[in-house]
Amino acid sequence: MKKSIYLALSALFFLGALGLSSCSPTEKDYSKNDIVARDVDTTINPGDDFFMYANGGWIKKNPIPAAYSSWGIGNLVTEEIRDKLKTINEEAVKEKAAKGTNSQKIGDFYSSGMDSVAIDKKGLTALQPQIDSIQNIKTKDDVIRVAAYLTTIGADNALGPYIAQDDKNSSKMMLQLFQTGLGLPNRDYYFNTDSRTVGIRNDYQSKHLPTLFTLAGADENLAKKEADGVYQLEAFLAKNSRKLEDLRDPYANYHKMPIGALDQLTPDIKWQPLLKIMHFEKADSVIVGQPEYYQAVNTALSKFPVDTWKAYLKANLISSYASFLSKPIDDENFRFYGTVLSGRTAQLPRWKRIIDAENRYMGEILGQLFVKEYFPEKTKKRYSDLVEAIRTSLKDHINHLEWMTAETKAKALEKLNALNKKVGYPDQWRDYSTLEITPDNFAANVMSARVWAFNRNADKLGKPVDRNEWNMNPQTYNAYYNPSNNEIVLPAAIFTIPGVPDEDADDAIVYGYAAASTIGHEITHGFDDQGRQYDAKGNLKGWWTPKDSIAFTERAQKLVDQFNSYVVLDSLHVNGKATLGENIADLGGIVLGLDAFKKTEQYKEGKKINGFTPLQRYFLGYAMGWLGHERDQALANQILTDVHSPAFLRVNGPFTDVDDFYKAFDVKPGDKMYLAPDKRVKIW
Numbered sequence: 001m002k003k004s005i006y007l008a009l010s011a012l013f014f015l016g017a018l019g020l021s022s023c024s025p026t027e028k029d030y031s032k033n034d035i036v037a038r039d040v041d042t043t044i045n046p047g048d049d050f051f052m053y054a055n056g057g058w059i060k061k062n063p064i065p066a067a068y069s070s071w072g073i074g075n076l077v078t079e080e081i082r083d084k085l086k087t088i089n090e091e092a093v094k095e096k097a098a099k100g101t102n103s104q105k106i107g108d109f110y111s112s113g114m115d116s117v118a119i120d121k122k123g124l125t126a127l128q129p130q131i132d133s134i135q136n137i138k139t140k141d142d143v144i145r146v147a148a149y150l151t152t153i154g155a156d157n158a159l160g161p162y163i164a165q166d167d168k169n170s171s172k173m174m175l176q177l178f179q180t181g182l183g184l185p186n187r188d189y190y191f192n193t194d195s196r197t198v199g200i201r202n203d204y205q206s207k208h209l210p211t212l213f214t215l216a217g218a219d220e221n222l223a224k225k226e227a228d229g230v231y232q233l234e235a236f237l238a239k240n241s242r243k244l245e246d247l248r249d250p251y252a253n254y255h256k257m258p259i260g261a262l263d264q265l266t267p268d269i270k271w272q273p274l275l276k277i278m279h280f281e282k283a284d285s286v287i288v289g290q291p292e293y294y295q296a297v298n299t300a301l302s303k304f305p306v307d308t309w310k311a312y313l314k315a316n317l318i319s320s321y322a323s324f325l326s327k328p329i330d331d332e333n334f335r336f337y338g339t340v341l342s343g344r345t346a347q348l349p350r351w352k353r354i355i356d357a358e359n360r361y362m363g364e365i366l367g368q369l370f371v372k373e374y375f376p377e378k379t380k381k382r383y384s385d386l387v388e389a390i391r392t393s394l395k396d397h398i399n400h401l402e403w404m405t406a407e408t409k410a411k412a413l414e415k416l417n418a419l420n421k422k423v424g425y426p427d428q429w430r431d432y433s434t435l436e437i438t439p440d441n442f443a444a445n446v447m448s449a450r451v452w453a454f455n456r457n458a459d460k461l462g463k464p465v466d467r468n469e470w471n472m473n474p475q476t477y478n479a480y481y482n483p484s485n486n487e488i489v490l491p492a493a494i495f496t497i498p499g500v501p502d503e504d505a506d507d508a509i510v511y512g513y514a515a516a517s518t519i520g521h522e523i524t525h526g527f528d529d530q531g532r533q534y535d536a537k538g539n540l541k542g543w544w545t546p547k548d549s550i551a552f553t554e555r556a557q558k559l560v561d562q563f564n565s566y567v568v569l570d571s572l573h574v575n576g577k578a579t580l581g582e583n584i585a586d587l588g589g590i591v592l593g594l595d596a597f598k599k600t601e602q603y604k605e606g607k608k609i610n611g612f613t614p615l616q617r618y619f620l621g622y623a624m625g626w627l628g629h630e631r632d633q634a635l636a637n638q639i640l641t642d643v644h645s646p647a648f649l650r651v652n653g654p655f656t657d658v659d660d661f662y663k664a665f666d667v668k669p670g671d672k673m674y675l676a677p678d679k680r681v682k683i684w
């Protein structure tokens with residue numbers, strides 16, 4: 001994925017005006033609305049901190065608003081889009097369209113979400129049937145059955161099942177089980193000893209969980225007892241959960257077995273009845289990501305009292321619906337997850353939160369309304385062409401690699417040729433006709449949408465793989481590579497430059513911003529430490545000679561070491577191993593985009609704009625893709641949970657490895673970003 005923060009929002013509005021610059025640079029004056037020159041902070045030496053040199057001017061003028069944990073280019077795009085979505089939703093509310101139409105669904109979802117009086121009045125009774133089912137639990141068999149049911153309504157707990165392509169046979173949909181079940185963002189939060197993390201887990205155990213149980217009706221003593229039990233149960237699951245970097249090895253996280261073998265792995269859990277509850281009864285086998293985690297769940301069923309499990313399931317249920325419930329519950333959920341974990345001091349306005357939820361649950365309804373107007377065929381073609389320019393660039397690079405044998409090169413080229421591109425929006429829209437939305441019960445609408453999504457996923461079992469499907473909305477400011485389909489998926493919104501119509505963006509900016517930081521980045525994912533293990537057909541299957549594998553790993557290790565050396569906050573280090581795939585993709589994107597840019601007229605002419613050469617503007621355009629800043633709390637959270645490096649290092653890290661960067665900004669020994677030529681990492 002491109003972005004560090006998944007923005008489940010929507011975008012598309014500037015795109016009518018967007019597209020690649022196609023006119024000759026000599027015909028156009030780009031100096032007027034020059035987004036890259038505008039943000040430069042000339043008090044900073046570009047060779048010391050290029051990120052702040054390129055973006056510092058903007059950052060100084062644009063503090064992070066209270067309701068956000070970070071603020072930057074993705075937010076600017078997203079905010080404008082959300083404003084447009086608001087209008088669409090308000091019109092749908094007024095229209096009162098016929099029941100079952102897409103317009104009725106978004107209109108009713110929006111108005112039920114805006115009715116805070118009704119939401120407050122319902123309080124937790126919105127979840128009464130589910131709470132009752134937890135209260136009625138008597139045995140550990142009941143525990144696991146109710147856990148399976150809660151999974152189907154999106155109240156995630158210790159079970160993490162889903163249907164997805166078999167890593168080793170990409171044409172088959174398989175039941176998979178992955179580690180999950182923690183209330184804190186990941187396992188490290190239960191064990192790290194730095195004061196920041198200790199403070200967070202103390203708050204979670206001694207304040208957040210007890211408050212949640214009090215709001216659910218427990219007295220002070222019971223609330224404390226339940227909170228302590230839940231914390232101990234989660235800490236046990238955390239102890240048996242893998243670290244972020246250990247989840248990146250696809251072979252180590254692949255254990256295919258018949259359901260009978262799963263029963264043996266977890267003797268206290270009878271899976272067939274559970275699979276029936278979750279609509280997976282057709283499964284005869286399963287891929288277990290982390291067997292030791294499921295053994296721990298099995299052990300925990302006896303190790304912890306049934307009452308502790310009941311409290312655990314209740315906490316998960318309430319937490320997962322908290323932002324759709326009454327104010328006291330919503331407020332406490334925000335206090336912990338918004339403020340303590342992310343540093344935000346205010347909630348987003350209600351309407352923004354509803355639109356975010358709508359994007360999550362009915363994203364393609366909104367998406368299709370917008371692409372019609374804002375992403376015309378010619379724009380789609382321009383970006384499709386840019387993908388091909390990057391494909392050609394990588395082809396040249398592979399052919400010229402010094403460290404790879406001809407045998408592996410042939411396979412790499414085969415994979416590159418087979419790589420599928422999805423640009424802008426899906427060819428076929430998701431059919432929401434069976435989704436029920438009503439005008440008067442927000443939590444019930446969310447539950448209905450979650451059940452619908454769960455069943456839609458379950459229904460894929462045993463069916464052919466739908467390779468046309470998108471896992472991101474066209475209006476989302478993000479992009480991804482999917483190894484099982486060997487495809488890059490580039491939502492229309494990711495190409496948006498906020499406030500700058502296409503005719504004001506020169507090729508240098510567009511190649512840095514779109515071709516390098518998005519397209520080149522995603523294509524390189526097919527060849528990063530993880531992606532390279534999948535073949536042209538998307539199967540996890542070796543196609544590298546041992547010698548080439550070793551040569552790749554040696555180069556990759558240099559990048560691991562480089563990023564391990566970055567300290568970002570207090571004593572927090574970037575996790576070089578966990579972020580390796582993203583760092584390889586960033587470095588690949590930059591060098592591939594650069595070579596494609598070198599073929600443009602603008603590069604060849606070499607004319608300066610606002611004092612910057614085309615080469616300089618290319619690097620500034622790339623840095624603009626990471627324009628922004630984030631709160632310390634969010635940064636600390638990112639280091640522990642995210643496979644992406646912090647934004648400033650997605651610029652400053654890979655730039656130190658690129659020779660043209662030194663040339664462009666005259667970076668010399670003594671500058672902070674200077675790396676001796678033999679220390680610079682070259683992979684693709």
Ligand SMILES: [Zn+2]
Pocket residue numbers: 001002003521522525582585
């Ligand atoms: Zn990525």
